[in-house]
Amino acid sequence: MAQRHQTSPLRNPLMDMLQAVREAGSIAGAAKSLQLSYRHVWGELKRWEQALEQPLILWEKGHAARLSEFADKLLWAERQAQARLAPQISALHAELEKTFSVAFDPEHHVLPIFASHDDALVQLREHAAKQSLHLDLRFCGSVDAIRALNEGRCIMAGFHAPSQPATDSLVARTYKPLLKTGLHKLIGFSSRQQGLMVQPGNPLALRRLDHLLRPGVRFVNRSPGTGTRLLLDQWLTAAELNHQNIEGYAHEEPSHAAIAACIAAGQADVGLGIGSAAQAQGLDFVPLEQEDYWLVCLKSAVDSPPVQHLCRLLQSADWTDQLNAMAGYTAVNTSGQIQSLKQRLPWWTHRSHKPKP
Template structure:
């Protein structure tokens, strides 16, 4: 039984939140390059070192990792390929937890190195733009302590006081009575919460390169029996998919693999890249990161939400200032499938999520009259601010 030990590095250079292993990086390089010498060059190592490491690991693991045949490209053995697949799949599935672990460590060091640094705690739906934002924030002495979870869970964490900012996403112009409305309306309240503009992004089908099954719609997904991988309950992506299925009149049980779930967009993309599934539902950036094809099906708005009481706090104001900068919006535009959308603006919730019907109490009283029958004499319409129903 082989055991796992973890370590981390401390430095100023930005790097993906992955737990690196030299052997797996070496196997990936050989798989990509098709030769030991090219793999060594890719990794910045000598041929002799790479050869020695492979021989050492062959002996330690008790079976070969690489097949060498004269005149043929080097390739992984079945064992080497399975080892690489298992590790990369685990990395993709554990990405939210790895990000949370890194956030814990970085928050501790942020305070240790600079007691005046702003720290803002996030719970948010997993999003590539938020990962990029965290890197920009460090340069402005703002540390974003981001815990990735589903959109629904993120807003609940905000309401329970477990974070200061929640990231969630909804379809553009969600309809009255939609699943989106039924999911989010009980969690958000005008007057208590404030919405902050962040980004627009595209969601759709992530498929193998060349889209071999010709999947263009959710109906194709059902009719062709494509192997599907889903997102978990509580995620905004699952809410969006279920809403689109309902609109298309497709019962979830018609989707082969509907019950198979992955914890992040990266894990969904990895399942397609390794051939475990034919399609998944996710963001364009996740598909492009692994060289997969993408079929756009919906555009959505990604919002940040906070309590009204925290809007004036220095850390929140520092975030708003950062979101409004041209440098950040340029970086956001460079991400596949993303465009800035009033980044850093405090938005009116009843306009962005039009599920609340605003009626001033004075108007209602004027319309009803003193006995509920017609206007009240001398009533001043609009004299008092009312509420949402």
């Protein structure tokens, strides 16, 4: 077989056969060099001729088989593609080998996480990768993240809740059926501020929740199932405010970053989100609520190497300094510590009261 066929990262059986016919001058010689049967090579060439509706091999009595002009052009085009793409394909191949080598290295760990969107988690992923811990992050709503954990689609989930939610609050009533004492364990992650992201200088002077109901104020919302949407709906219910009076309540974006970008582009005046997302887009931020961001995993996974690796990393001084430097974030003294639901979430420490009708 020609050297090109042995080393090329891009392989095509037709091109291999055409090249072999050109070099051998016959179907039989091509079949021998390719270590294939004559019948197979002949049948494949005929099949390709029918598919392409062009002749590939020319035979003249007493002469060697040769390629048609169309076949010559095919090989020329393939050489051009090889010259242009082979370096990139080789580099990609090397990168894939490097990536897959992680699977065979006992010092590296991979941790699948479904989580509510959070800028600190993005930075943690980059920080952890340098410590041989690879976080396979999938962002979704808090509720969907916990459901993914319960359905076995990940090892850990990330969700957020107000630091002191009422026992019969919407947040408590939503999360409590999903999290089970004795089954789940919490891991402290961070404390962060939720608030109003507004245009630079806050020209509409939006400082409170009821300001969202002002005529002409364009709001942009998070989608149902996200912790931020849950928080907003809880605030509205507690304040006895009707969401139908908020212009743009039905306008939904998938992340804090998307909401900030929407406001920065002038498509909305205000949205609920985190301070780091507002800062990234040059927006002003009006803090309204301090909340906790939690990581949760099944009790059975607490002692697994990836989870233990993550806990050690979260307790390190390097990560604490990096987290505290982010806008709106504060490291918590429980960061990286395994805790029970009853210890940390107040709605498990008291008997739930039925919400008033």
